[in-house]
Amino acid sequence: MAEETGHAMVVTDRDGRVLWREGNGIGAPLHIWSSSAAPITDSDSGRVIGCVDVIGCVGVSGRADVSGRADASGRADASGTCADFGGTARTPHPATVALAAAAAKLAETQLALRTHERDERLRRRYEALRGHPGVLLSATGRVISGDPGGGLGERVHLGERPAHHPGRHVILRDGTAAVLEPFSDGYLLRPAASAGPPVLTLSVLGEGTPSATYDDRARPLSLRHAEILTLLALHPHGLTAEQLSFHLYGDLGNPVTIRAEIHRLRGQLGKAIAAKPYRLTCTVEADFLTLRHLLSESEPQTSARAYPGPLLPRSESPEIRRERDELEAQVRACVLRHGEPDGLWAYAQTCNGRDDFEVLERLAALPSTDLRSAAARTRLLT
Incomplete structure (x- = not known):
């Protein structure tokens, strides 16, 4: 015009x-x-x-x-x-x-x-953490989840950009101190006095960058390091270098490569990884382990919300691929068996669920006044 x-x-x-x-x-x-x-x-x-x-x-x-x-x-x-x-x-x-x-x-x-779509992706990753540690904030300090009483208000003042300062302290409006840690595309806010035994928290579900939080420090993970930590979480009694190599590369694996990667990982996580055999020595909270527990409890709505997408979708590790396929099949079967609209819709937001014909047909059958029905019908036509 x-x-x-x-x-x-x-x-x-x-x-x-x-x-x-x-x-x-x-x-x-x-x-x-x-x-x-x-x-x-x-x-x-x-x-x-x-x-x-x-x-x-x-x-x-x-x-x-x-x-x-x-x-x-x-x-x-x-x-x-x-x-x-x-x-x-x-x-x-x-x-x-x-x-x-x-x-x-x-x-x-x-x-x-x-903003709403980013919040939902971030909330799903947060809800997959056992116990919901800390308060979930957006990248700008807006409170998304974990503060049911509203004591923090709508926003936490972050001061200067904190992205390069993991573990930095911030002062809340009531004068107390809290620790700010990067988490996915946002932050986790924890009371400064809540220090206890170190916990290793893994976020490895979905298409985002895998991450680990340990000793109140969060860090992104390379695919290889995320694979190693995932395998060690799956085998709490430990694995030798030869076993880890086989789980990662199959018969073509080289234990020397694994030892070098473990050395780099221990430089970041310190005493969290022990040797002979390689194993995790701390409490482990991983989003895929939480999902496993929810699936065993047959909670379709909660399971779907805790499932932002496949386990390390770029991994070619034979062991991780088996775990990934099993989790995907269980989540899909759970939401289809119960047919709960919120669970179906949450699964439909994942990369595999987005074009799942059976899931979309169930959503399309919802009342025409439900916007999820219109979205599902549109996807079925494209």
């Missing part, structure tokens, strides 16, 4: 830098500009992150084309940089004010939807 009416539509960042423009340009000899702008607020941080602005020329000193020449007619053709809107009104047309506000609101709605 901006192009057709001789207006320009501009999108800027929070500092006013132009990120994108559509329509006729600014630069002709003009007397009066009209501008209708609206801020764009990020639902996650609560901050203004940009602006959408509809700009029009309401009074010109002459005709201007792309070369900047002007004549006395006061109008520009399609090749010009501005157009005469008649008169010298100093206020924009009310429709442009509404248009700018609607465009900004649409952008905010899309941002809010993306």
Whole structure:
């Protein structure tokens, strides 16, 4: 519309830098500009992150084309940089004010939807942790889960960007100290005085980056290190280098490679890994082990929420592939057997469940007023 009416539509960042423009340009000899702008607020941080602005020329000193020449007619053709809107009104047309506000609101709605989707992915990983340790925060400090009494308020002030400071302390609004630890795409907030025996927490389900938290320090894991820790969690009595090598590489494995990787892992996790045989010496909380427990209790809704996706989907380890396939089959059978809509919908958000015909058919049969039914029908048609 901006192009057709001789207006320009501009999108800027929070500092006013132009990120994108559509329509006729600014630069002709003009007397009066009209501008209708609206801020764009990020639902996650609560901050203004940009602006959408509809700009029009309401009074010109002459005709201007792309070369900047002007004549006395006061109008520009399609090749010009501005157009005469008649008169010298100093206020924009009310429709442009509404248009700018609607465009900004649409952008905010899309941002809010993306924030909600990120929150759900993060919440599923959090709920897969046994005991729900700590309070779950978004990357901007917004409280997502784990504070039922609302004592922290809607947001925890993180101060300077804490991403490079695992284990740093923050002061809460009641004056107490807490420890902030990276967790997936957000943070876990734990009381500073809650130090106890070290616990190794593994997050290895889903398509995100695997991670481990130990001794109040969180760190991303390479695929190989995530595989080793997963295998050690599956074999609490320990494995030799030869056994680990076989589980990872099959008959082509080399124990020397495993010893080198274990050495690197012990540099990060210290006494959490013992040798002869290699084994985990601390309490282990892993999202896939929690899922196993929930499946044994036949809790379809909770199981589905605790399942963000397959176990280390990029792993080619024979042992991990068997565990991955078994968990996938159990989750799917559980949600189909019970037919509970929330469980079906949660499974449908995983990479394998997204196009699962039987699951989508069950969801499509929900009442037409249920938005999950419409989404399932759309997927079945594509």
